[in-house]
Amino acid sequence: MPDRRPPDDHDHASCIEDALSEAEAVCAERGARLTDLRRRVLELVWTSHEPVGAYDILSRLGGDGRRAAPPTVYRALEFLLENGLVHRIESLNAFVGCPSPKAPHSGQFLLCTGCGTATELTDGAIQSAVSDAASRAGFRTGHVTLEIKGLCRHCAGTAAAKPRAHAH
């Protein structure tokens, strides 16, 4: 793995806390059950701002004595996806927490190939350009996957001096 460090040092503990309490609120409002397992999985997804693979979650779940199996994690992730608490990053086969789960939406992501960080956008101009183009083609839009790979501000600055090999 390349060296990956967060481009800035923010108070990540509060990211996690906020995410969990919002998840509580959202689920309570909808009558969805945020069980222990689901909460733990959500917490693990939020351990960083890098998308996390299902099997990473799996192995970290195992830490507390019990051994988990893939379906356990995938079911929890399915619940979290359905309730907009996490997004799936298709181009990485990985999952990332959603910072604004109140209104479910298709995510737009900036994926830095330098530090691995995923940043979610909610850009209205993109949304309307997409839905305009689709409806001009007579297409009824459902879920939109938008994933932009590149370099974040911090990594682009670093890479200017020492360009990095293609980070697949």
Place this chain on the structure above:
Amino acid sequence: MPDRRPPDDHDHASCIEDALSEAEAVCAERGARLTDLRRRVLELVWTSHEPVGAYDILSRLGGDGRRAAPPTVYRALEFLLENGLVHRIESLNAFVGCPSPKAPHSGQFLLCTGCGTATELTDGAIQSAVSDAASRAGFRTGHVTLEIKGLCRHCAGTAAAKPRAHAH
């Protein structure tokens, strides 16, 4: 698999022919070698306008006596991707032929969950909305994945009467 038929009956043989002769031209111009294997794989990708999985290609390759192994197909696909002759559809883990390989680009796709057809767009408004949003975030854009799931004109018309279950 759900019932999947092309929304219109066009002369698909000429699609394939055009794609192959454009591929020839592009490779000749770049000094890239479109070998027999690579041409066959490209042809198989173009058998329809639905994205094709690597293992589908693999089994169809086997039809002509010889048995192929996964790396064979993945290597050919890698070549075709690098030369812009096919695109990868991340949300389907599948590949589709590019109708305009002369100028390499990140594809924008309409993916019909009714008939499975992938339609490529090249919408400048989307492109500029995306790169504007990225650069406002200080992000240096690399490859962009845009995949819009929904119903094509034909399937939306059909589904109006008999809505279809979630086609994952």
Place this chain on the structure above:
DNA sequence: GGCTGTTGAGGTACAATATAGCGATGGAGG
């Protein structure tokens, strides 16, 4: 000719990701 480096291809084995299906549990509502 014979040597050697490069590219493409075949193949085995395996890694990584994801799902099917079945049985157990435990809380909500009758």
Place this chain on the structure above:
DNA sequence: CCTCCATCGCTATATTGTACCTCAACAGCC
């Protein structure tokens, strides 16, 4: 108390993708 049903644990298996080694073909060179 009892049934229903969502949740969870588990085994097995499917699907997708790679690491790595070998060999053949061909070009350039001595």
